[in-house]
Amino acid sequence: MPNVIACFKWVVDEAYVRSGASGDLDLSSVDYKISDYDKNALEEAAAVRERSGGVVTAVTVGVPEAGKGVKDALSRGPDKAFFIRDPAFRDLEPSQTAAIMAEVIRDRIPFDLILCGEGSSDLYARQVGPRLAEILGIPCLTGVQKITIEGTRLVAERRTEEGVDVAEAALPALVTVLPDINTPRIPGVRDTLMASKKETTVIGKEDLPTLPRETMKTLSMKTASLKRQGVRFTAERDDVAAFVDALVRKGVLE
Amino acid sequence: MDFKLSEEQELIRKNMREFAEKHVDPIAVEIDEESRHPAELFSKLAAGGWMGIPIPVEYGGSGSDYLTHIVAVEELSRSCASTGFTVSIHVGIASMLVLLFGTEDQKKNVLVPMAKGEKLGAFVLTEPGAGTDVMAATTTAVLDGNDYVLNGTKTFTSNGPTGDFYMVFAWTDKAAGRKGMSAFIVPRGTAGLEVGTHFKKMGLRSSQTSEMVFRDCRIPKENILGKEGAGLVMAMTGFDHGRVGIASQSTGIIQAALDESIRYSKERVQFGQPISRNQAISWMIADMATDLQAARFLTYHAAWMKDQGKPFSKEAAMAKLFTSEAAMRHTIKAVQIHGGYGYVKGAKVERLMRDAKITEIYEGTSEAQRMVISGNVLR
Numbered sequence: 001m002p003n004v005i006a007c008f009k010w011v012v013d014e015a016y017v018r019s020g021a022s023g024d025l026d027l028s029s030v031d032y033k034i035s036d037y038d039k040n041a042l043e044e045a046a047a048v049r050e051r052s053g054g055v056v057t058a059v060t061v062g063v064p065e066a067g068k069g070v071k072d073a074l075s076r077g078p079d080k081a082f083f084i085r086d087p088a089f090r091d092l093e094p095s096q097t098a099a100i101m102a103e104v105i106r107d108r109i110p111f112d113l114i115l116c117g118e119g120s121s122d123l124y125a126r127q128v129g130p131r132l133a134e135i136l137g138i139p140c141l142t143g144v145q146k147i148t149i150e151g152t153r154l155v156a157e158r159r160t161e162e163g164v165d166v167a168e169a170a171l172p173a174l175v176t177v178l179p180d181i182n183t184p185r186i187p188g189v190r191d192t193l194m195a196s197k198k199e200t201t202v203i204g205k206e207d208l209p210t211l212p213r214e215t216m217k218t219l220s221m222k223t224a225s226l227k228r229q230g231v232r233f234t235a236e237r238d239d240v241a242a243f244v245d246a247l248v249r250k251g252v253l254e
Numbered sequence: 255m256d257f258k259l260s261e262e263q264e265l266i267r268k269n270m271r272e273f274a275e276k277h278v279d280p281i282a283v284e285i286d287e288e289s290r291h292p293a294e295l296f297s298k299l300a301a302g303g304w305m306g307i308p309i310p311v312e313y314g315g316s317g318s319d320y321l322t323h324i325v326a327v328e329e330l331s332r333s334c335a336s337t338g339f340t341v342s343i344h345v346g347i348a349s350m351l352v353l354l355f356g357t358e359d360q361k362k363n364v365l366v367p368m369a370k371g372e373k374l375g376a377f378v379l380t381e382p383g384a385g386t387d388v389m390a391a392t393t394t395a396v397l398d399g400n401d402y403v404l405n406g407t408k409t410f411t412s413n414g415p416t417g418d419f420y421m422v423f424a425w426t427d428k429a430a431g432r433k434g435m436s437a438f439i440v441p442r443g444t445a446g447l448e449v450g451t452h453f454k455k456m457g458l459r460s461s462q463t464s465e466m467v468f469r470d471c472r473i474p475k476e477n478i479l480g481k482e483g484a485g486l487v488m489a490m491t492g493f494d495h496g497r498v499g500i501a502s503q504s505t506g507i508i509q510a511a512l513d514e515s516i517r518y519s520k521e522r523v524q525f526g527q528p529i530s531r532n533q534a535i536s537w538m539i540a541d542m543a544t545d546l547q548a549a550r551f552l553t554y555h556a557a558w559m560k561d562q563g564k565p566f567s568k569e570a571a572m573a574k575l576f577t578s579e580a581a582m583r584h585t586i587k588a589v590q591i592h593g594g595y596g597y598v599k600g601a602k603v604e605r606l607m608r609d610a611k612i613t614e615i616y617e618g619t620s621e622a623q624r625m626v627i628s629g630n631v632l633r
Binding site: 033067068071072075186187188189190192193195196228230 | 261262264265266268269272273276301302303304307311316317318322326523526527
């Protein structure tokens with residue numbers, strides 16, 4: 001009966017991001033959500049337990065307000081959660097997140113399989129999974145659309161640019177999942193109400209060794225803007241020429 | 255003061271939004287056009303625990319509160335006002351009446367399957383000659399041995415054609431006046447009960463509405479709900495709960511009108527710019543957003559009063575009055591913003607406008623709400 005860890009990130013729901021007056025990102029009235037593909041990781045963890053039994057633990061690193069995300073995650077099937085939190089854990093780099101998670105998982109959570117989303121909805125750096133596997137010294141399978149557990153081995157279908165690659169690894173292993181792997185559930189009312197009754201272990205910065213230093217600095221964040229020109233062209237000969245000319249001037253055609 | 259929903263309520267709202275986008279939006283146009291009750295959708299609502307949010311777990315419900323139910327009805331109505339209303343009547347009136355006034359046996363046999371969403375409830379009060387004027391009803395219930403025998407005609411019964419348990423109001427002692435009416439639980443299929451065909455309505459078309467005719471309809475005397483003579487109190491309790499439900503339905507309609515108006519006015523280009531840049535349009539949207547905020551606060555406050563165990567008749571009437579009139583006002587504006595595109599079948603705003611009208615009428619017209627409110631403040 002495998003012990004499964006599902007990692008998730010509580011991210012800004014992009015539907016609420018607005019563009020500020022000077023083209024900056026206005027995050028003043030955003031809501032948060034579990035990163036999209038992490039919902040697939042949570043769902044797959046529940047599916048593994050459904051098929052093979054075991055215990056599912058959800059793990060996240062974030063700011064204290066991400067507690068709502070822990071409830072959200074627990075309403076999606078896990079038996080318990082580890083919430084590694086600190087006000088300083090905002091905008092962590094993937095290397096830092098992976099290091100913190102590895103520290104907590106190594107000593108505190110028994111596991112056979114770790115599931116992560118392929119990448120986060122906000123940054124999509126796709127690094128936390130592979131880095132976490134590397135630190136823990138376990139095999140890592142990325143871009144996975146199907147998993148099967150056969151005893152102590154894992155068979156995974158990885159989608160690559162060339163096609164589907166079927167790979168095997170000995171457990172314990174880490175898998176990053178694609179959205180095709182399953183359809184995340186919509187938690188029922190009772191699932192949400194019962195989530196806060198499940199066991200959540202809270203770990204603070206003070207319980208951890210010194211964090212790796214940050215290596216990147218965000219200088220600015222701008223919105224991608226789409227400006228309509230409102231220029232109309234007809235199918236007349238002159239207009240077609242004007243249309244081509246306009247595209248050349250915009251650099252679309254050479 | 256705290257204007258925040260709990261984290262659980264916020265998550266439940268989000269989950270209902272996702273549910274509605276996935277399961278309701280794709281069929282909303284079709285069930286409106288065909289005037290069809292989407293049984294398949296109601297099985298999904300039942301599976302998620304949405305059909306009994308404020309009913310305790312021991313009676314098959316989700317064990318939450320009325321406010322949470324109201325938030326869910328709002329999000330559901332934002333996608334389909336008919337579906338939101340069917341849930342509202344079932345939970346807010348039929349199930350709540352059994353929870354508040356039913357015997358332990360009734361709770362076990364009637365409330366449990368209703369709260370689980372296996373059976374649908376209806377509130378059977380209105381008659382051809384008696385709506386808000388409950389005292390003008392003519393349906394009678396006469397005790398004969400171990401049975402009550404019901405005779406009379408009810409109309410505009412929501413969830414009539416699809417209901418399994420009917421909460422029926424009838425005179426047990428007309429001479430006793432306000433203390434002469436009683437309520438009964440009549441199961442679907444009882445001999446002597448004829449459920450009419452579904453009315454074709456202007457709006458709210460997938461919510462099923464019919465006439466109900468009782469001809470020597472015998473039910474065991476244990477099926478009386480609450481005490482004999484307590485019917486009027488129960489009817490008023492039903493109205494209070496139901497009105498908060500209509501308020502949340504109306505709030506969902508306003509939200510949908512606003513969503514559609516914002517989206518369309520930013521897309522629609524006339525005279526070289528999106529019409530949202532025209533003050534004539536942007537001010538309509540400003541008014542919509544403002545009334546939406548007011549609607550939501552009035553509605554949540556009324557539900558909160560109920561959850562606090564305080565009297566909430568006045569608050570329910572105010573919320574119902576304001577939100578329904580705002581829903582009508584703003585859905586008309588939303589169609590105006592959409593121009594010709596808003597007048598075509600399949601346009602969401604067209605359906606919203608038709609659906610909005612009934613909110614000013616049922617569970618007490620706007621005029622009846624003003625009677626309740628003025629009665630309360632002039633006392």
